[in-house]
Amino acid sequence: MPVSEAWHQRLANARAVRQHARQWRTRRTRQPHLVNFADNDYLGLAKDPRVQAAQAEGARRFGAGASASHLVNGHHALHDDLEEALAAWTGRERAVLFSTGYMANLGVLQALADTHTAIFHDRLNHASLLDGSALSGARSRRYHHNDSDDLSRLLARSRCTHKLVVSDGVFSMDGDVADIEALVRVSQQHDAWLMIDDAHGLGVIGNNGSGCVGTRWGSDQVPILVGTLGKALGTAGAFVAGDAQLIDHLTQFARSYIYTTAQPPGVSAATLEALAIVQREPEHRLRLARHIDYFREEALRLNLPLGESRTPIQPLYLGGESRVLQWAEQLYQAGIDVGAIRPPTVPRDESRLRITLSARHSRRDIDRLLETLAACHLEAL
Template sequence: MTFDLAADLEERRRQHRFRYPLVMDGPCGRHARLEGRDYLNFCSNDYLGLANDPEVIAAFQQAASEWGVGSGASHLVCGHQRPHQELEEALAAHTGRERALLFSTGYMANLGVISALLGKADAVFEDRLNHASLLDGGLLSGARFRRFAHNDPLALERLLQRGEARRKLVVVDGVFSMDGDEAPLAALAEVCEANEAWLMVDDAHGLGVLDELGRGSLFAQGVNARTQILMGTLGKGLGAGGAFVAGSHELIETLIQFARTFIYTTAMPAAVAAATLVSLEKSRQENWRRQKLAELVKRFRAGASEQGYTLMASQTPIQPILIGSDADAMALSAALREKGFLITAIRPPTVPEGEARLRVTLSAAHELADVDALLTALEQCQK
C-alpha cells in the first residue's frame, strides 16, 4: 500500500483550493506587510484593534521580564502561575460565572469540554455551520452526533425529542465565523430547557464585540443565566492568545479532572495572561471601539450593497462577500491585492460547495477612509 499524496495535492490545486501560509513581516494591525509591500488588512480577527495596542504590549513586556518566556509545565504540574490565576478570576467576573478555566487554544477548549462531558451513552446536537473544532469535538467524544439546520430551533427540537440519552448537549457558535450572523440563543435556550439539555456557546467572535461591556453574545441576547457552558477565545476581540471556558464550580472542576486537552498540555506563557488582563480591562472600558466598529460596518454594508455585491445577514465585524465559484473568489482576492488590500478568499471545505467568498473583517483600528478606499477598489474590480 502506498500513500499517493501528490495526487491529492494536485487535486486541491485543480479545484483552486490549494492553501499556503502568508509570511507577514510586521505585527497584526491596520496594515499588513507582505513580500516587501504594505496592504490595508481586512482579514484579521483583531476586531477591537488590541493586538498591537501599546498598553497591552507594555504589559506583556513587563510580565516577560518577571515571569520569563515559558510556563515550563502543564497547569496541574507547576505551570499555573499567578497571572494565570488572576486572568481566570477576571474572566469569571467578566462573564458572570462562578469560575473560568484557561486553555491554550480555542480548538483545544472545544475538544476538551465536549469529550470530558460526553461518552457513548450521550448525544450531542450541533448547528450545521458550527466551527470545525466544535464538530470535531462532537465526533471525537463518541456520543451520538446530530446536526440541525442552521439557526433553526424547531429542527433542533425535533432531534431532541427523537431519542433518549444520558446527557444531551446542544452546541452552537454565538457568532458564526464564516457568515457573521448570530445564533438565536433565547429560542435555543428555550428548546434546551424543555428537553433537559445543556446549552454550550462558543463565543469566539462575540467576546469583546457584543454588549456595551464586550461581554459577548450571551449578555447581548440576555441568556447568560440560561447557558450552562461558555467558551471564549482571547486571540480575536481581546487581541492576545489562548481561550477559556466559564461556568459553574462543578463544571470547571470536571474539566480539570477529565479534559485531556487541559491536563496534558503546557500552560500558555504567563506574559500572555498578564497582557490579556490589560486588554480585557480595555475592552470593558473603551466602548468607543465597539461604537466605531458599528459605524464601519454600516458604511461598508451600504456601499457594497449599492454596488450590487451579495452580502450575508451579518451586523458583526465579519462581512462576507458571497461570490460562489472558487476561481472567481480567488480572482477577486488577487485583484484587490494588486490594489493594496489583503482579503483572503474562503473556499470549501471551510464553507459549503458553491459558496466561496471574500471574508471581509473590520477592526476598530480601521478608519472610515480605509473602508471608502476598499469600496472604491471593489467598484473598480467589478467594472
C-alpha cells in the same frame, strides 16, 4: 512499490485533487504595508501599546513561557487573576484557561460526552466543535442553521439520557448571530445542556462587550460558555466559563488542558490589560459599529453580493472558487488583504471573500476597500 514511495504517492494524489478543485491553500507571509481586512483583531488591541507593554512586563517578571502544564507547576498567579476576571466579565462562577480555542472545544466535548451522549450541532458550527464531538465518541446530529424548530424535532426523537446542544455565538464564516433565547428555550424544554462558543462575539457584542451570552444568560441557562482571547482581545488562548462543578470537571478530565504547557504568563498579563480596556473604553466598540454600518450601506449601494451579517464579519458571496481567487488577487495587488474562503471550509458553490472590519481601520481604508471591490464587480459584469 516501496512503503515510502506508496506514502509519497498518497500525498501527491491528495494534493492533485485539491489543486484541481482550486482549493489548495497557500500561506502568505503577512505584509505590514497591506491594509488588513482578513484578521480577527476586531478592536485593534493586538497592537495597542498598553497591551504590548503588559505582555513584555509579564514575560520579564515570570519568564517567556510557563514551563509546565497547569497541573504540574505551570500555573502562575497571573493565570488565577485572568480566570477570575474572565469569570466576572461573563457573569460566571469560575473560568479555566486553555491554550487555544480549538483545544478548549476539543477538551470540553471530550471531557463531557461519551457514547451514551447525544450532541446536536448547528450545521454551520466551527470545525473544532465537530472534531470534539468525533473525539468524544458521542452520537452527533446536525440541525438546520439557526433553526430552533428543527433542533426541537431532533431533540424530541432522542432517547439519550444526556443531551448537549452546541452552537457558535457568531458564526465565523457568515457573521450572523445565533438565536440564544430560542436555544435556551428549546434546550430547557428537552432537558439538554447548552454550550455556546462565543469566540467572535466576545469584546464586540453586548453592553460591556461580554458577547452574545454575557451576563444576560446565566449558567443555569447556558451552562457552558467558551471564549477565545485571540480575536477581539488581541492576544492568544481561550477559556471556558461556568459553575464550579463544571470547571472542576474540566481540570480533571479535559485532556487538552491536562496534557499541554500552560499559557505563557506574559500573554495572560496582556489579556488582563486588553480586558480592562474593553470594559472601560466602549469607544472602540462604538467606532467598530460605525464602520460596520458605513461599510454595509456603501456595499449595498454598489450592489455587492453582501451577506446579512451585522457583525465585523462581512462575507461577499461569489460562488465559485475561481472568482473568489480572482477578486482576492485584485485586492492584493491594490494593497488590500482579504480572506478568500473556499470549500472545504464552506459548502460547495458558497465561496466568498471574508471581509473583517476593525476599530483600527480608518474611513479612508474602508473607502479604498469599497472602491477596489466596485472595480472587481464592474469587471465581472
